[in-house]
Structures are given as C-alpha cells and as structure tokens.
Amino acid sequence: MFAQKRLGKELSNIHKSLPPGISIASASDFSNWKMDIQVLDTNPLYADQIYRLNFKFSGSYPIEAPEVTFIKEDGRDIPMHPHIYSNGVICLDLLGTNWSPVQNVESVCMSIQSMLTSNTKNERPPGDETFVRSGYRSPRNINFVYDDNTV
C-alpha cells in the first residue's frame, strides 16, 4: 500500500518532467521500473551511450531502499566504472547503508548519473571476476565497504 501510493505519485511527477539525460524505459507496475540514463558532458568513457537501470521495489519502499542495478537490454551495456561490477551491480552507499526514504527514483538516477559523469577510470572494481562468478545478483546480500571516496 505504502509503496504503491508513493510510486504512483512519483510516476505522475516523472511523466511531467525529468532532468536531462534521464528517461523512463518502462514502468507498468509498482514492483519493477526501468530507467534510461545518459551522461551529458563529453566524458569519453560514456559518450553517446545510453544505459539502463533496473529498479526493484519491495512493498516497504521507500522505507526500504529499492534494488538498483544496470542491465543489458536493447543493446544497452553495463557502464565501465570502478564501483560498477560487470554484472550490473552498483556499489553506492546511497542504495545501501545510507539510504533515506526521502530519496526517490529521480534522485537515485541523478546520483548514478553524476557518479558516471565524474568518473575518469576505465576499470571495474577489484575482484570483479570473482564477484560476478559468485553469482551475486542482489545488492541486498552484499556487505559493501564504502571505503573509497575518491570516485
């Protein structure tokens, strides 16, 4: 109930306006939305690329954080970033220990967009291969250590 009402409000706002570089790919129910994001400056790592974010909401959203990952779909790739694993899992404190219920889909998209914009490293997180092979799909099951404030 909580999640549905809140997401309904978010959706009607999102349909009215979204910041540049962010658009809805699909939002047909209140459990799973897909958002497309694009980096707007000339960062060569992400130039002319569109990436797709998958949002999974539990019934307790926004008290509980949504699960947000990049997905490969419609030719979208997983962006190269030292905090983004090649299976699309994003290591971002905002989506974990620093989640706040005043965050919303739009603000999360903007945070991830700026995380890409400011990145200059063409690399994956350390241990990416092992991590991806271990089959973690859900960021909720991971205890990330948010130790790197440089990117």
Next chain:
Amino acid sequence: MKVKIKEWHAVATWRWDMPEDEVCGICRVDFDGCCPNCKYPGDDCPLIVGKCHHSFHLHCILSWINQESAKGLCPMCRQKFEVAA
C-alpha cells in the same frame, strides 16, 4: 423588521499550521492529507516536528525510525531525530 433565527448550522475547515503545498518527504502526500495507511487526516494521522525542524506524518517517521537501518536519523538531514518540545 426583526428576524428570529430558529436554527443554524456551523461549518468549519481546518488545516495544520504548516506552509501550504508542503508534502511529507517520506510518503509525498500533503501534510494536510494522511499517510498511505490511514483513511482520514487530522488527529488520527498527526504530524510530528523534529528538533531539526523537519516534519513528517507521525506514522511515516515511525515506520522509518523503527527499523534498525535508520540509525535514529532524520531522513532529511541525517541528524539524530528528536521530537521538538
């Protein structure tokens, strides 16, 4: 001419003493509305103001504060959430 009033009906409106158009940051419903779990606004679904001056529907902030990951912090400013006296 004298008029004798035989009967009258009083009608009143109320609103919380809050800036208009402000919404609860947690559920995004107007402060004059109620949280998603309530049916009627007013005393059944009151507002609460923190020492940090951030306001929420009481029920909304409780559902946040009552879970461990909230660490007792205001969702807006991440200061300890304490009720303003």
